[in-house]
Amino acid sequence: MNSTVGLILYMGFFFGLMYFLIIRPQKKKTKQLNDLRGSVKAGDQVVTIGGLVGNVINVKEDDFTIEVGAARTKLTFKKWAISTIEKSSSAAVEVETIEIEE
Template identity: 55%
Template sequence: MEQFGGLIIPLGFLGIFYFLIIRPQQKKEKKVKEMRNSLQVGDDVVTIGGIYGKVTKIKEDMITIEVGADRVKLVVGKWAIGSVITE
């Protein structure tokens, strides 16, 4: 019985670490993945680099966004989309 007494504290810390750090991060990653998979042509987006644009074409892993008044088209990876702008 005394052998297992030394395991209680490390297992407790492991449980706390999981519920305070790992699980919330997994939930956040799942939400971002769902957002990126639900992108549609015409959505206003912000890349992780801070570029604002409108989605004009979606391929499997690449997205073309239209940027600025000159309507410059940039091709970025789907992973580079940081958020969708909702008005």
Template identity: 40%
Template sequence: MNFAFLTAGAEGTAGMASMFIMLGVMVVVMYLFLYRPQKKQQKKEAEMRNSLEIGDEVTTIGGIIGRVIAIKEDTFVMETGSDRTKIRFRRAAIQAVEKLNLDPAATPEKK
């Protein structure tokens, strides 16, 4: 008798199982290397934007640098340049925030 059809079915099942295992491993790797670091970065950026205070120096995503003079819920007003031009931006436009240092003991002395 020919039992080739029984062994072919077992090999097909093992092949399907290994394929699902590899697919699962790929999903876990994508989560660890793509999704999780992106969520960490987004959380860090949201924290930076929510900790915005009056007097902080801000750089926008467009490259405009200025000092924060007013803050509302999702917008802020920034003063730029020596002519003190005031521009209103959304908080989402913030790329970097440099906190205002009011502690004179922490500032480095120039010699």
């Protein structure tokens, strides 16, 4: 009886440890990534999971269109393909304007 209770407490301790070290941080990271993908808007510069960098020109419910390269090629991707949002074009314009005024 005593060894059974000890085994159950031992297993419970390791489950709790696994939860706080692995499961909880992964859920937090997934939530942040979903919030990031939901906040993409036209004018943002994004990097896809394939490494393509482009400016967002159109956002639909589950898709977005980016413009890449000197030829301004338009590509359509699913929102889950966004890896990071680098910067907003409007923010870049504001920074450039501030630097010019100084």
